[in-house]
Amino acid sequence: MKKEILLSGIPASPGITMGEVFLLDKEEIGIKKRRLEKTEVEKEIQRFENALQRTNEELQVIKERIGKRIDPEQTKIFDAQLLILEDEVIKGEVERRIREEKINAEWIYKKTIEKTVNSISSSRDEYLKERVYDIEAVSERLLSNLLGKRRIALDKIKRKAVLMAHSLSPGDLVNIRKEKISGFATEVGGGTSHVALLAKSLGFPAVVGLKDALRRIDRGDFVIIDGDRGLVILSPTEKTVYQYEKRQKDLLKQKRKLFRLKSLPGETEDGRKIEIQANIELIEDIEEALRYGAEGIGLYRTEYLYLAKSELPSAQEQKKAYQTIVDKMYPNPVILRTFDLGGDKFAGEKTDMVEANPFLGWRAIRVCLDVPELFKVQLRAMLEASVRGNLKIMFPMVSGVEELKEAKSVLDQVKEELESQGIGFDQTIELGIMMEIPSACLMADSLATECDFFSIGTNDLIQYTLAVDRGNERVAHFYQSFHPSVLRLIKQTVEAAHRNGIWVGLCGEMAANPLATVLLVGMGIDELSTSPLSIPQIKRIVRSVNFSQAKEFAQKVLETTDLQHIKRLLEEDYKRRFGAEEIICLY
Numbered sequence: 061m062k063k064e065i066l067l068s069g070i071p072a073s074p075g076i077t078m079g080e081v082f083l084l085d086k087e088e089i090g091i092k093k094r095r096l097e098k099t100e101v102e103k104e105i106q107r108f109e110n111a112l113q114r115t116n117e118e119l120q121v122i123k124e125r126i127g128k129r130i131d132p133e134q135t136k137i138f139d140a141q142l143l144i145l146e147d148e149v150i151k152g153e154v155e156r157r158i159r160e161e162k163i164n165a166e167w168i169y170k171k172t173i174e175k176t177v178n179s180i181s182s183s184r185d186e187y188l189k190e191r192v193y194d195i196e197a198v199s200e201r202l203l204s205n206l207l208g209k210r211r212i213a214l215d216k217i218k219r220k221a222v223l224m225a226h227s228l229s230p231g232d233l234v235n236i237r238k239e240k241i242s243g244f245a246t247e248v249g250g251g252t253s254h255v256a257l258l259a260k261s262l263g264f265p266a267v268v269g270l271k272d273a274l275r276r277i278d279r280g281d282f283v284i285i286d287g288d289r290g291l292v293i294l295s296p297t298e299k300t301v302y303q304y305e306k307r308q309k310d311l312l313k314q315k316r317k318l319f320r321l322k323s324l325p326g327e328t329e330d331g332r333k334i335e336i337q338a339n340i341e342l343i344e345d346i347e348e349a350l351r352y353g354a355e356g357i358g359l360y361r362t363e364y365l366y367l368a369k370s371e372l373p374s375a376q377e378q379k380k381a382y383q384t385i386v387d388k389m390y391p392n393p394v395i396l397r398t399f400d401l402g403g404d405k406f407a408g409e410k411t412d413m414v415e416a417n418p419f420l421g422w423r424a425i426r427v428c429l430d431v432p433e434l435f436k437v438q439l440r441a442m443l444e445a446s447v448r449g450n451l452k453i454m455f456p457m458v459s460g461v462e463e464l465k466e467a468k469s470v471l472d473q474v475k476e477e478l479e480s481q482g483i484g485f486d487q488t489i490e491l492g493i494m495m496e497i498p499s500a501c502l503m504a505d506s507l508a509t510e511c512d513f514f515s516i517g518t519n520d521l522i523q524y525t526l527a528v529d530r531g532n533e534r535v536a537h538f539y540q541s542f543h544p545s546v547l548r549l550i551k552q553t554v555e556a557a558h559r560n561g562i563w564v565g566l567c568g569e570m571a572a573n574p575l576a577t578v579l580l581v582g583m584g585i586d587e588l589s590t591s592p593l594s595i596p597q598i599k600r601i602v603r604s605v606n607f608s609q610a611k612e613f614a615q616k617v618l619e620t621t622d623l624q625h626i627k628r629l630l631e632e633d634y635k636r637r638f639g640a641e642e643i644i645c646l647y
């Protein structure tokens with residue numbers, strides 16, 4: 061019997077679950093030894109050659125992109141990797157061993173590479189030693205092509221389990237059948253990484269950033285995932301299980317109580333309207349949004365149409381998806397955000413995207429403006445779905461006025477095309493932008509004259525203001541939502557929007573944080589958009605607030621420059637309102 065062990069990570073998605081572990085580690089990516097029948101051997105060699113070919117094509121694409129976009133010097137790395145890939149000695153040895161030993165290609169390839177790496181690592185030649193990184197990079201790419209990516213491994217989950225992995229991408233999660241896992245924990249990741257946000261939508265309790273915890277865990281171990289506190293309890297004692305079961309029941313009771321508020325409007329005690337809307341990733345989420353009383357969709361992350369399939373959705377598929385959402389929410393508004401691909405929503409799925417700093421890289425509106433075919437198809441599908449009048453379009457990651465103007469001119473072109481073809485759309489459609497880069501917040505006055513609304517994306521705004529990768533557990537303690545600089549940027553943005561007569565919402569995770577609600581209301585936010593399950597809790601807080609008092613409170617918080625002091629003020633205010641009730645996001 062193992063002893064109970066408490067592993068501490070970062071809360072990613074609230075709730076509690078317990079069960080048997082399904083461990084997804086590198087081995088699990090499927091590198092298993094498999095004997096081949098005589099008749100399978102030539103096919104296996106062909107499969108290996110196809111994977112070589114595919115890897116070669118991917119490397120060529122990256123090399124070309126990097127050469128054009130970044131720095132021709134950098135392409136040398138890929139020349140080196142291509143040479144390794146095409147190395148006749150390695151290729152010859154793999155094919156010979158597959159023939160002689162009659163074992164599957166990935167196993168033989170892995171063994172061959174390990175042998176090569178071992179002999180290079182023990183060499184004294186520094187240049188050669190540096191090649192180890194390239195060899196490993198190439199072999200990972202090739203193995204992933206041979207294995208058809210992680211989906212194979214994920215498909216092996218037979219009964220409902222708690223998934224534990226070194227890392228998971230949004231694409232992995234979107235492709236796991238919901239009934240197969242009850243929650244997950246990963247060694248890497250931050251609380252607002254997209255995999256964490258997706259977990260919330262899917263309703264999985266999750267913990268990320270467990271550092272090197274997996275070495276202590278075996279498949280089949282029993283664990284508790286405490287997504288509220290960011291804990292994983294390995295081999296819990298009976299007493300711990302009992303306590304958690306009790307907690308689960310208490311949370312359910314609280315959730316039921318809050319659920320009664322779902323149909324009430326989001327407005328303060330003294331009648332200021334604050335729209336409480338839902339963020340969704342998948343079309344199915346719309347049902348949850350309705351169930352939990354969303355007054356609209358404040359953010360539909362359309363890139364999930366792509367991530368769910370690993371290929372671009374066709375114009376028809378997009379139009380159908382947008383129309384479904386718009387119809388189901390009618391007459392309430394729906395904000396469709398154009399593709400926010402890149403950052404942590406590319407790498408891993410689309411292997412031709414390798415960037416040193418993906419969050420600072422080719423992402424969101426930058427991708428759309430560089431690939432007008434992609435952008436125009438999406439805008440057209442959105443416009444075609446807009447006839448009922450409740451659809452709004454939003455651009456992500458706008459950094460300044462020129463970029464917004466450029467994107468608007470593409471939108472105008474698409475509108476003209478539709479008009480010339482006699483295809484109807486909402487002529488007064490509202491256009492908004494995400495305010496998630498500090499440069500945009502600083503230029504909010506100018507941007508506000510070019511669009512109809514702002515939606516503040518705190519997930520990115522925090523990472524870009526504080527220079528903290530939102531997905532990196534090592535720096536997670538620097539990711540401070542209530543940092544005075546972040547609060548000032550929010551306040552500045554709200555004021556600029558109102559000065560210029562446009563409304564401003566907030567759709568980052570701060571909208572779901574019970575500690576932030578009164579502050580945001582007091583700063584003048586007009587709309588809050590959050591995962592459907594948080595809506596009742598946020599409504600409850602909004603409905604308990606008096607606007608003029610909230611304004612005074614916000615003023616006090618904004619005058620404070622000490623982060624700990626700010627947190628204290630927020631906690632005290634929450635306690636004043638709701639007593640000693642634990643401050644967690646309730647699901």
Ligand code: PEP
Nearest residue numbers: 496517518519520567568
């Ligand atoms: C944000 O950055 O706050 C946001 C809502 O967008 P995303 O989380 O999709 O980057």
Ligand code: MG
Nearest residue numbers: 496517519520
């Ligand atoms: Mg963002």
